[in-house]
Amino acid sequence: MSLLVLENVGRRFGALQALSGISLSVEPGELRAVIGPNGAGKTTLFNLISGFFPPTDGTIIFENKPITAVNPTALVRRGIIRTFQITEIFLALTVQENLRIAVETAMGINLRPWISAATRAAVTRRVEDLADTVRMSAKMHRIAGELAHGDQRVVEIGIVLAKSPKLLLLDEPTAGMGDEETNHMTDLIRRLNKDQGITMLFVEHDMAIVFGIADRITVLDNGRMLAEGNAAEIAGNPRVQTAYLGQAA
């Protein structure tokens, strides 16, 4: 049974057909990359899946239930969580406070005007676990806005992990990163997928990363699906080579 299924999904903005005829399915535990040249519709696809706006055609099914017209907040509660191309974290707060608000939200205790010592301890434990998972324990008390770009992206992943996502959508997780930061992020994505079994869909421009870690790859071009397969199939696909890889190489 597939976790996420898109059936003939399309999205039109006025006269512009940004996406059309997208059909794909993501299996539980899969690490799926979405690639394609600029303007291929990758971010639009993410926006559709995460409920930013509804598709104008087709159906999106998550855990066997249609989610085509469900709003983002409700999708988050069902377990579809995303990061953004531009990092969205709480810049003026410390890393610990960033993770804490995420944990408190995940525990559903935001409305509480006071907190017991036991609950506070549970929150703290979970925050420390998360920091450990994303390897940010040493920077817990740094102000997030003062961290390097790569660390800020890692904090964002820590925040979304607090919600125990069933499907994690990462929009260009390594964009703008140096080599070391990229390795750190790639390692984190792989660990989250293999160790915690989180199903992930990520948009990425760096082909080395895509071919290195993705189970399967979906190639978009000009709003349409060009190909789908594992790394070897995609690398050997002549249509992909002409449309995308040839031009990138």
Place this chain on the structure above:
Amino acid sequence: MSTDLSSPRTASTKSPGKFTMSRRGLGNLILAAVLLAVPFWLPLVGGYTDLASRVLIYALAAMGLNLLLGYTGGLSFGHAAYFGLGAYGVGLMLKYETHSTLLALLAGTLLGGLAAALLGPIVVRRRGIYFSMITIAIGQMFYFIAVRWNSLTGGEDGLTGFSRQPIHLPGVTLAMGSVDFYYFVLLCFGICATLLWIILNAPLGHTFVAIRENHKRLTFLGIKTRRYIAISFAISGIVAAMAGGLDALLDNFTSPNLLNYTLSGDFLIIAVLGGMRNFYGPLVGAVVFIMMRDYVSSITDNWMSVIGLVFVVSVIFFPMGILGFFNRKSSS
């Protein structure tokens, strides 16, 4: 940041350890001692007790406003409405219904608080400048009601014919002279400040701050941010209403000016002047504002220009307010 004596943002941050905790405790202790001793030392420096009561009342209103402004990031230009409703609630109760000061204060607080709780959900439908415009519009509505409804409110002349009554507690009777009343105000201030502190250090307060910092991220964690801004608005209105009730008790009088947007502006000036990212910023702002108003207005009728000048200078040179300035200095 470990020297930040009064920001709840760092309150539960563990790493700076015991030192910070005890420093904060010590700070609170010194503050409490200074405030408790006001009736003894204030006359020595040429002040009078009612002036200190006024400082605490304005500080309380600005602290309430600051929950919304400094911690949740909502700029309200209409908090005088809830302050004024609290004042009229107290005045009308004492004039027509009861001789109990406590009951009247409770009624005034509930009246203003209820208005804020009911209007909050409307106000939070917009963000930014439109949010502020709606708060002004709603505030002015109450102002004109008070001016027009002569038979009940006394119109532009204000509401007279009531006075605060002695409070009888088991074993003690507070005559509610100037000094008694100061301690009564201080007690109300202490209770509200403690409750606000607890909220700011709980998940609810963390959520307010997170909304101020990045409401988009919070929305994408599944939080309906409007609901929380409305809650902040309501709590903030309740505190302002209690301050307004105390103001009516201090003067044994209330007028439509207590509902006017100029007073809302005064509360904003107090919060920003003192430091809106600091828990005690509004208290510092109120001390400066009320003292200056008292002294400068005895010299010139144009006291507002002097306050305006001080405000402009402070916003340019100390954008984080007086406390914010000192905190940054001590941490660098």
